[in-house]
Amino acid sequence: MPTLADRLRACHRSALHLEMRDGYMRSDPRFIAWQSGVRADPAHEDPQARPWLDLVRETAGRGVDVRRARIVSEPVSDYIRFEHHxxxxxxxxxxxxxxxPRRRASKLALPGNDFWLFDGQLVVFLHFDGSGELPPDDEEVSVDPAAVELCASAFEAVWDRAVPHADYRLA
Structure with missing residues (x-):
């Protein structure tokens, strides 16, 4: 099965990611360090420590529109503060x-799970357990037109209402 990196490298136009949980993988050592007060860790922006940054740079550098929207409860959780950081x-x-902010999402039709939508054709739903960890069977892939349309319209509705990162103040 292709990895997220494989899918991003195969992407031509857009990679859209919708996150709707208030916490993910709280076992992440970076989150644990952050909770202990480590805020100015240069590794937070180091591609060696965060290979995701190189992958995004590579993908966006090919002209792919890489967008992430996060629906968050306010006041935000510690994990969301960490993500914001x-x-x-x-x-x-x-x-x-x-x-x-979740209060502004009440009238939106949203899928039940976080997802990635690649090139408006393929959806990868992410199934997290109750603790925010990814179990072995964490992905559900769909090219079903109804699922694709739901995810595309949900993402754009969220995106239109959401606040750009530079303007969002944590509540």
Whole structure:
């Protein structure tokens, strides 16, 4: 099965990611260090420590529109504070990121799970467990036109209402 990196490298036009949870993989050593007060770690923007940044830079450099929208509860969780702290590196690498307070998402039709939508044709739903960890069977891939349309319209609706990272203030 292709990895996320494989899918991004095969992408031609757009890679859209919608996140709707208030916490992910709290076992991440970077999150644990952040909770302990490590805020100025140069590794947060170092592509060697965060290979994701190189992958985004490579993908965006080919002209692919890489966008991430996050629906968050306010006041935000510690994990969302951590993500917000790390997002400067994502932006510098070429990813566009916006934040939507959950209260402003109430009237939107949203799929039940976070997802990636590649080139408006392929959806990868991500299934996290209750603790925000990824179990072995974490992905569900779909090219079903109804699923693709739901995800495309949901993402754009969120994106239109969301606040660009540079303007979003943590509540």
């Amino acid at each position: 790390l997002t400067a590196g994502n932006i510098a690498a070429g990813e566009q990121v916006r934040w939507l």
